[in-house]
Structures are given as structure tokens and as C-alpha cells.
Amino acid sequence: MGELTPETITDAVLDQMAMTPDPRMREVMASAVKHLHAFAREVNLTPAEWIKGIEFMTAVGKICTPARQECILLSDTLGLSALVNGLHDNTAVEEGTHTSLLGPFYREASPSLSAGSHIARTVKPGSECVLYGRVSDVNGKPLANATVSIWQTGADGLYDIQENAASTDYRGVFTTDADGVYVLRTVKPIGYSIPMDGPVGAMVRAQGRHGMRPAHIHFLVGAPGYRELVTALYLRDDPYIADDVVFGPSGDLAVEIETNDPSCPIKGLPSIRFDMRLSREGAADKTSGRVGSDPAAILKPTARTGQSPASAAG
Incomplete structure (x- = not known):
């Protein structure tokens, strides 16, 4: 040398x-x-x-x-997560619904619920709404028995995993009917700040950034033979939709809350309709396209068995 x-x-x-x-x-x-x-x-x-x-x-x-993945949060705030997400999107064999970030608060162990169930344990007056939509292929063919996993924050802007990792709230897994329709009751999503009490929050403040995310609800959708869809809906009138600190929204993911939607399966409540189109599975889908992970799945095996981070992340 x-x-x-x-x-x-x-x-x-x-x-x-x-x-x-x-x-x-x-x-x-x-x-x-x-x-x-x-x-x-x-x-x-x-x-x-x-x-x-x-x-x-x-x-x-x-x-x-086990309840906080600051490394993913760092990747999110630097735009790396959104970039990797977009690169993976480009490998799809068809153009379905645009993806969004899985984020650090997804949980594998979410309850399976029947159509029309409520995912919120407590509901403040005036906050309840219906969330529904149709899952189809890119040509509009309804996909029956598709799995639709949903999670969001509560009225305080926190995910259940941030407050009590032993219980689940504001999340659930649903199955589409013969017409590809899913429907549930929940609360209107609100915008919230990312955790600002750690090193990533300090970085965001030092950069003069607000640290806010627009109101949104997460989805993870799967059906046999189709590419797994990780996405989110965003409220169109949220002040941070064009300035998300983790760069999540895209145009076709923006929706509005309707006060009198005649097609809503549950009457008498404000509603959000969010239809999703799945691409056929391709060679690039043999590995996961999830940008993010259940933080408990990443960290708990390390604490319990002394595995290396690499082995624990599998």
C-alpha cells in the first residue's frame, strides 16, 4: 500500500x-x-x-x-424513505395507487375486525366518521377478500404504540367483500408533530423546519397475485399537505371529508372514500416493498435474545 x-x-x-x-x-x-x-x-x-x-x-x-424507531424517523425527515419508496414504485409492472411511507408505527399484531366495526376505543363528540372504499386491480375489477390493514393517530395526535405498546387502538385489519368494498368507523384524522424530543427533532429545529405531518390514515393492502400496497390518504385541506416533514403525500392520495355521500354504506356520519388499485405481482415483489417496519419486530428480539440488529430486523 x-x-x-x-x-x-x-x-x-x-x-x-x-x-x-x-x-x-x-x-x-x-x-x-x-x-x-x-x-x-x-x-x-x-x-x-x-x-x-x-x-x-x-x-x-x-x-x-420497542416503541420508537428513531433511525426510520431520521430516514423519513431526510427524504430517503420517500426516495426509496419511489424507486420501488418504479419497479411495478402496472401503475396502481401511489404508495406512501409505512412509517415507524405500523404493528403486525393488529386486531381483525368485521365490516363496519369501529377502530377507536374512545370517540369525542363530532369526531366520528366512516371510512370506506373499493379495492380493485388497475382495470377496475373488484378484488374480493383483499386484506386491508389500517392505522392512525387518536385525537391527541399519538399512535397507540407511543402511549401503551401492550394494547391496540385506532387500528384494525379488514377484509373486502365480494364487490371489493371495505368499510369501518373511525375518527377524523388530525395533523401532528413527529417526535421532537430526540436527536431527529433537534436536527429538524436546527434546520428551521416545523416538524408537522398533515392529517392522514395509513393503509397496507394485500391480495393473492397482487403487489402489496403500502399507502396513506391525506386530507386535502390540511395546511401541511404541501409541506410534510417526511415528504409523504402525492396528488392522488388527497381526499376530502364528505358530509352527505349517498354512496356511503353507513348513513348519518361524515365519510371519507378512498379507493385503491393494486398492480399485479412482478419479479421485484418477491422482496418486501415496505419502507419502514414494526418497531417492536426490529428491536424486541435484540432485547430478548441478544441477537445482532441485522438478525433482529428480518
């Missing part, structure tokens, strides 16, 4: 990594090193700034718990 200088260090690192057996790992890590070194050169990174960055990343890892 010759003399290492700022001009030669990148090639030296790449040479050491060149024998990585896994070709995809070799490709990804080589590109990561090139871009990381180029970043340091571009900004002329100082030792003090390097240390500050290390301390920040350490703090992000330390604050993670």
Missing part, C-alpha cells in the same frame, strides 16, 4: 472491499464509500464536525426502543 492521502484514501478503501463475496453488498458499499468520501471533500469536513456527526448518530441509535 502506498502513501495514503486525501486523494488516495478512497481507492485504498475500495481495494480492500473489492473481494466482498456478495456482489450486491460489494456494489452498494463501494458506492456508499465513494459518495461518503465525496461529501467529506465537498464540505471540507472538519474533525469537530465529524465528531458531532458521530455523536448525533450514536444518539439516534440510543433513543430507539
Whole structure:
């Protein structure tokens, strides 16, 4: 090995990594090193700034718990989650409903509920609404027996997992009927702030950003032979829909609350209709397209068995 200088260090690192057996790992890590070194050169990174960055990343890892995934939140606020989501969208064999972020508050263990059930345990007067829609293929053919998992915040802007990870609230799993229709009762979604009490919140404040998410409801939809859809609806009149701190909304995901929708299956309540179109499954769908994960699934195995983070994330 010759003399290492700022001009030669990148090639030296790449040479050491060149024998990585896994070709995809070799490709990804080589590109990561090139871009990381180029970043340091571009900004002329100082030792003090390097240390500050290390301390920040350490703090992000330390604050993670079974109910909080600060690493995903960091990815979200930097737009990386939305970018990866969009890149995965481009691999679809058909154009279905646009995706949105899974986020850090999805839970695998959500209750299976019958059509028309309420997903909220407590409902404040005037907050109740009906949520319904049709799941179809891209040509409009209804998909019967599709699984529709739904989750949202309560009236306080918090997910159940942020308040009591042992119970579930404001979430449920439904099955479409013969016409591809799902229907449930819930509460009107509200906008909320991302957790601002940790290192990611401190970063957002330092950047002069508001940290707010527009009112939305999450969906994870699946049917045999079709690409799993991770998406969300957003209220069109929310003041933050064009300035979401995690860059989630797209045009076809914006909806309005209707006060007298004649097609709503449950009468007498305001309603939100959100139809979804699923793309046929393709080769790229053999691996998950979920950008985000159940935080408990990521972290609990580590705490219980001492597994490495890599093995626990599977």
C-alpha cells in the first residue's frame, strides 16, 4: 500500500472491499464509500464536525426502543424513505395507487375486525366518521377478500404504540367483500408533530423546519397475485399537505371529508372514500416493498435474545 492521502484514501478503501463475496453488498458499499468520501471533500469536513456527526448518530441509535424507531424517523425527515419508496414504485409492472411511507408505527399484531366495526376505543363528540372504499386491480375489477390493514393517530395526535405498546387502538385489519368494498368507523384524522424530543427533532429545529405531518390514515393492502400496497390518504385541506416533514403525500392520495355521500354504506356520519388499485405481482415483489417496519419486530428480539440488529430486523 502506498502513501495514503486525501486523494488516495478512497481507492485504498475500495481495494480492500473489492473481494466482498456478495456482489450486491460489494456494489452498494463501494458506492456508499465513494459518495461518503465525496461529501467529506465537498464540505471540507472538519474533525469537530465529524465528531458531532458521530455523536448525533450514536444518539439516534440510543433513543430507539420497542416503541420508537428513531433511525426510520431520521430516514423519513431526510427524504430517503420517500426516495426509496419511489424507486420501488418504479419497479411495478402496472401503475396502481401511489404508495406512501409505512412509517415507524405500523404493528403486525393488529386486531381483525368485521365490516363496519369501529377502530377507536374512545370517540369525542363530532369526531366520528366512516371510512370506506373499493379495492380493485388497475382495470377496475373488484378484488374480493383483499386484506386491508389500517392505522392512525387518536385525537391527541399519538399512535397507540407511543402511549401503551401492550394494547391496540385506532387500528384494525379488514377484509373486502365480494364487490371489493371495505368499510369501518373511525375518527377524523388530525395533523401532528413527529417526535421532537430526540436527536431527529433537534436536527429538524436546527434546520428551521416545523416538524408537522398533515392529517392522514395509513393503509397496507394485500391480495393473492397482487403487489402489496403500502399507502396513506391525506386530507386535502390540511395546511401541511404541501409541506410534510417526511415528504409523504402525492396528488392522488388527497381526499376530502364528505358530509352527505349517498354512496356511503353507513348513513348519518361524515365519510371519507378512498379507493385503491393494486398492480399485479412482478419479479421485484418477491422482496418486501415496505419502507419502514414494526418497531417492536426490529428491536424486541435484540432485547430478548441478544441477537445482532441485522438478525433482529428480518
